[in-house]
Amino acid sequence: MGKKSEVLQGTLDMLVLKTLDTMGTMHGFGIAMRIEQVSRDSLQLNQGTLYPALLRLEQKRWIASAWGVSDNNRKARFYSLTEKGRRRLQEEADEWKKMSAVINRVLKGAA
Amino acid sequence: MNWGVKRSEREIATELEAHIEMAVERHRRNGMSEAEARRAARLDLGGVEQATEKVRDQGRLPVIETTWEDIRFGFRMLRRSPGVSLLAILCLTLGIGANAAVFSWIEGNLLRPYSGVEHQETLYMLAVKNRGAAGYEPLSWLDFQDYRRDCANVGDFIAEKISGSTLSIGDRAERVPGSVVSSNYFDSMGVHPVLGRVFEPAEETGRNGHPVAIISYDTWKIRFHGDPAIVGKTQMLNGVQHTIIGVTPEDFYGTFVGYAFKFWVPVSMQERFEQGGYKLEDRSAHWIEGFFRLKPGVTLEQAQTAVSAEAARLEHDFPDSNRGRELRILPLWQAPFNNASSLLPTLRISMGVALVLLLIACANVGNLVLVKCLSRRHEMTVRLAIGAGRARLIRQLVTESLMLSGIAALGGLAVAYLSRDLLLAFIPFRGVPLRISGEIDWRVLAMSAGVCVISTLIFGLFPAFEASRVDLAGALKSESGGVVGAGGRSWVRSTLVVVQVSLSFMLLVGAALLMESVMEIRGTDPGFSTSVLSTGMALPPTTYDTARARAFQDNLLERLAALPGVESAAFSRTRPFAYSSFSQARLAMDTYQPPPGVQISESYSEIGEGYFKTLHIPIVSGREFLRTDDEKSPRVAIIDETMADTYWHGRDPVGQRLQVKDQWMQIVGVAKAVHYNSILETRKPFFYVPLRQNFSSTFAVYLDTRQSVESLGPMLAREIHALDVDLAAYEVIPMSEQVHRKASSQQVALWLIMIFGAIALVLAGIGLYGVMSYSVSQSTRELGLRMALGADARTLIRLVMSKGAVLTGVGITVGAGVAIATTRLLGYLLYRVSPRDPLAFTAAFVVMAVTALVACFLPALRASRVDPLRALRM
Numbered sequence: 001m002g003k004k005s006e007v008l009q010g011t012l013d014m015l016v017l018k019t020l021d022t023m024g025t026m027h028g029f030g031i032a033m034r035i036e037q038v039s040r041d042s043l044q045l046n047q048g049t050l051y052p053a054l055l056r057l058e059q060k061r062w063i064a065s066a067w068g069v070s071d072n073n074r075k076a077r078f079y080s081l082t083e084k085g086r087r088r089l090q091e092e093a094d095e096w097k098k099m100s101a102v103i104n105r106v107l108k109g110a111a
Numbered sequence: 112m113n114w115g116v117k118r119s120e121r122e123i124a125t126e127l128e129a130h131i132e133m134a135v136e137r138h139r140r141n142g143m144s145e146a147e148a149r150r151a152a153r154l155d156l157g158g159v160e161q162a163t164e165k166v167r168d169q170g171r172l173p174v175i176e177t178t179w180e181d182i183r184f185g186f187r188m189l190r191r192s193p194g195v196s197l198l199a200i201l202c203l204t205l206g207i208g209a210n211a212a213v214f215s216w217i218e219g220n221l222l223r224p225y226s227g228v229e230h231q232e233t234l235y236m237l238a239v240k241n242r243g244a245a246g247y248e249p250l251s252w253l254d255f256q257d258y259r260r261d262c263a264n265v266g267d268f269i270a271e272k273i274s275g276s277t278l279s280i281g282d283r284a285e286r287v288p289g290s291v292v293s294s295n296y297f298d299s300m301g302v303h304p305v306l307g308r309v310f311e312p313a314e315e316t317g318r319n320g321h322p323v324a325i326i327s328y329d330t331w332k333i334r335f336h337g338d339p340a341i342v343g344k345t346q347m348l349n350g351v352q353h354t355i356i357g358v359t360p361e362d363f364y365g366t367f368v369g370y371a372f373k374f375w376v377p378v379s380m381q382e383r384f385e386q387g388g389y390k391l392e393d394r395s396a397h398w399i400e401g402f403f404r405l406k407p408g409v410t411l412e413q414a415q416t417a418v419s420a421e422a423a424r425l426e427h428d429f430p431d432s433n434r435g436r437e438l439r440i441l442p443l444w445q446a447p448f449n450n451a452s453s454l455l456p457t458l459r460i461s462m463g464v465a466l467v468l469l470l471i472a473c474a475n476v477g478n479l480v481l482v483k484c485l486s487r488r489h490e491m492t493v494r495l496a497i498g499a500g501r502a503r504l505i506r507q508l509v510t511e512s513l514m515l516s517g518i519a520a521l522g523g524l525a526v527a528y529l530s531r532d533l534l535l536a537f538i539p540f541r542g543v544p545l546r547i548s549g550e551i552d553w554r555v556l557a558m559s560a561g562v563c564v565i566s567t568l569i570f571g572l573f574p575a576f577e578a579s580r581v582d583l584a585g586a587l588k589s590e591s592g593g594v595v596g597a598g599g600r601s602w603v604r605s606t607l608v609v610v611q612v613s614l615s616f617m618l619l620v621g622a623a624l625l626m627e628s629v630m631e632i633r634g635t636d637p638g639f640s641t642s643v644l645s646t647g648m649a650l651p652p653t654t655y656d657t658a659r660a661r662a663f664q665d666n667l668l669e670r671l672a673a674l675p676g677v678e679s680a681a682f683s684r685t686r687p688f689a690y691s692s693f694s695q696a697r698l699a700m701d702t703y704q705p706p707p708g709v710q711i712s713e714s715y716s717e718i719g720e721g722y723f724k725t726l727h728i729p730i731v732s733g734r735e736f737l738r739t740d741d742e743k744s745p746r747v748a749i750i751d752e753t754m755a756d757t758y759w760h761g762r763d764p765v766g767q768r769l770q771v772k773d774q775w776m777q778i779v780g781v782a783k784a785v786h787y788n789s790i791l792e793t794r795k796p797f798f799y800v801p802l803r804q805n806f807s808s809t810f811a812v813y814l815d816t817r818q819s820v821e822s823l824g825p826m827l828a829r830e831i832h833a834l835d836v837d838l839a840a841y842e843v844i845p846m847s848e849q850v851h852r853k854a855s856s857q858q859v860a861l862w863l864i865m866i867f868g869a870i871a872l873v874l875a876g877i878g879l880y881g882v883m884s885y886s887v888s889q890s891t892r893e894l895g896l897r898m899a900l901g902a903d904a905r906t907l908i909r910l911v912m913s914k915g916a917v918l919t920g921v922g923i924t925v926g927a928g929v930a931i932a933t934t935r936l937l938g939y940l941l942y943r944v945s946p947r948d949p950l951a952f953t954a955a956f957v958v959m960a961v962t963a964l965v966a967c968f969l970p971a972l973r974a975s976r977v978d979p980l981r982a983l984r985m
Contacts (some may be wrong), residue, residue, distance in 0.1 A: 028126060029133040048157030052169035055118060076129040
């Protein structure tokens with residue numbers, strides 16, 4: 001296993017929103033697993049930062065949560081994307097594309 | 112962002128536990144042992160405790176949450192020093208309460224004076240200004256109708272005239288105020304009867320044609336015992352059976368500041384309720400005190416322009432009656448016809464005084480809070496040291512201050528509520544149902560809340576800044592100050608005390624000046640004998656035609672003059688110093704030509720023979736009226752000295768002639784000028800005409816006697832009863848009482864300023880005491896040292912007292928300066944007293960100095976009893 005990158009400050013929100021967008025309702029552990037899996041294990045998510053982030057997103061009304069039962073019959077909190085969250089994700093994704101395009105151009109120019 | 116979303120400890124724990132369990136399961140499936148899996152799961156999470164803490168932080172940041180904590184902590188702090196907290200709350204309650212009370216009086220008597228009337232912000236008063244003359248006059252009914260017809264597009268015109276009647280039901284008869292109104296009165300005021308109907312336009316016309324009345328709720332409830340079938344019943348009012356057609360709502364008292372009205376009748380009944388005959392067809396009979404209801408979408412300027420144009424047209428069309436008469440639309444608080452105008456200066460000054468009191472209270476509480484903050488220095492230091500921001504500390508302290516003033520604001524509103532009728536208690540009227548109440552509505556509440564916040568900022572913010580400015584390194588050294596009061600921040604406390612002393616001194620000066628003024632007013636001779644007893648009577652027009660009324664008056668005068676102990680008796684239409692005003696008339700004389708466009712108009716009194724003798728008013732030239740100056744003999748008049756000086760310029764007017772309302776009269780005498788309406792009035796020309804030539808069936812009775820009211824009252828009642836069993840006189844009072852009642856605005860102002868001044872004095876005393884005690888307790892070491900070095904008790908007392916004296920001295924000096932600059936504002940309340948009267952300043956100085964002495968002596972005594980051994984070991 002090669003060296004993993006740390007999740008960039010501020011990108012965690014987007015990752016969570018995107019995960020919920022694709023996967024629908026999920027619990028915290030599931031979200032963490034999904035993010036690590038999608039990044040093909042090349043991202044190191046500090047799981048401890050996930051839960052405050054979830055609460056923050058919920059405070060912003062981008063996601064909603066409710067208690068439910070997991071596959072293995074365990075009481076867990078399930079999160080889902082709200083309409084507001086979906087719009088937010090779109091904005092963030094657009095912003096990110098623009099930003100990464102710019103960074104790519106800069107890097108190419110520099111190379 | 113919504114801060115409402117958060118997690119309870121249990122929720123956080125459950126969620127993280129689920130996470131760990133799921134992670135453990137997964138690791139085990141990958142082949143780890145139970146222990147390894149658990150360890151790995153915790154590691155991934157970065158520690159359960161740490162994760163919990165992070166979620167907790169995310170949930171706790173909200174301001175509301177911390178504010179709630181601040182409040183809970185604040186309560187603990189307040190409870191920890193209950194004495195200081197209580198004192199602070201008490202001071203603020205007095206300060207805020209005084210403001211709320213005065214504001215509720217202003218609201219209830221000036222801004223929104225008429226309880227039960229809708230939208231008073233669009234209601235105005237109508238009054239006529241005579242070009243070139245001071246003061247206002249009422250309107251005539253014919254003019255009123257023209258305005259109503261021609262200016263209907265700018266608003267409603269409402270006519271009213273205060274009147275009265277004896278209300279006699281069963282065996283109880285009392286004189287009650289009522290009013291004569293136009294038919295639109297109730298609709299335009301937005302007053303809807305709880306029973307029956309309001310007047311109809313047809314009921315305005317036809318001389319005495321519509322004896323219908325609407326009665327007040329309390330009259331219905333109390334006098335008619337809430338009779339549900341009251342509508343349609345009849346009641347005798349001023350000698351006429353009136354059919355009761357409606358009952359007003361409970362909260363409506365009429366539209367005249369000071370009185371609670373009991374009945375209303377339509378204008379067609381004017382002759383029965385108004386002196387001076389039928390006035391509905393006479394354009395020069397000015398009697399209507401009107402209201403104006405501005406139409407939505409019309410500005411006051413537009414309305415005034417429309418009304419002025421109509422006034423100009425009336426002046427053009429009816430020059431004889433309307434020359435120089437301009438109609439003004441005035442705000443309610445400037446209403447010239449009721450008590451609003453006499454309360455205005457008093458309330459204005461009260462507001463100022465209440466604000467000063469609030470400042471003093473704030474200074475006092477500021478000091479208390481500051482001292483308390485300093486004693487919490489250790490706490491502040493610790494909080495700063497473990498990373499609290501300074502802003503956070505200030506917020507905590509301001510929250511505590513807000514709690515203090517919040518509690519005090521509630522107390523203040525209670526004070527305002529309890530004192531809503533206080534004004535009435537100070538006003539020396541009797542015999543009429545009066546109503547001068549404060550009104551506590553949302554404006555008063557908002558104002559109190561505003562005062563509360565502002566005072567918090569004044570007394571709370573500064574100490575908070577001061578206290579949070581803790582020098583972390585230096586704070587560990589305990590604050591045992593140097594020479595009494597030389598501690599670093601003591602200047603703040605000293606300044607606050609100086610502010611208190613100076614403001615209190617200012618109030619004391621004000622109180623002393625007003626007291627002198629009231630004494631001066633009491634001591635001033637109105638020009639007539641004040642020991643004369645007087646009363647009033649009204650002969651009902653239905654049973655007394657003029658001939659019968661004349662006969663009654665002649666008989667009564669004879670009987671009264673024959674009473675034992677009565678030197679002489681006399682009548683007049685209007686009593687001096689009474690509320691009802693003297694008649695006014697247009698004048699002309701041979702000797703004086705007024706400037707073009709100006710109409711001379713002066714007040715006069717209709718008096719019977721013996722008036723001057725009975726009231727001991729000297730006749731300077733000529734003679735008094737005689738019994739022979741009756742309706743059959745040539746018209747005569749007596750003028751006063753001021754009038755002689757104004758229009759005859761020192762020549763003897765006796766024998767000259769005077770034209771009163773187009774009628775020529777011969778001047779037969781000149782009387783000494785006296786006070787007619789109040790001690791404070793400026794001298795204006797005044798004249799008299801014989802009552803016999805200007806008959807009135809309501810009249811005042813004067814008796815020059817050594818007898819007391821108690822012994823003479825029943826005799827008078829007996830004489831009247833002998834003439835007519837159905838008649839009674841009003842209350843018998845000495846003229847001194849009549850004069851005294853007229854000085855009520857000074858009286859009220861005096862009471863209020865004395866009360867506020869006393870409170871301020873106590874507050875300043877507490878402030879001084881607090882600061883001195885604190886300095887003494889902080890410099891125990893130094894005092895002990897001095898003592899050990901040989902200072903005796905007297906020296907120490909002197910040391911402490913001298914500091915108090917310096918503070919007081921500076922305070923009084925500043926206060927005197929402020930007082931010199933501001934006592935002018937007492938204005939006309941000061942009668943023959945200079946705003947810089949040295950006596951008042953001296954008296955205030957003595958009172959302040961004695962208070963300061965007392966306040967400083969206790970701490971000084973304590974200083975002298977410091978145990979040197981104990982102090983040095985500290």
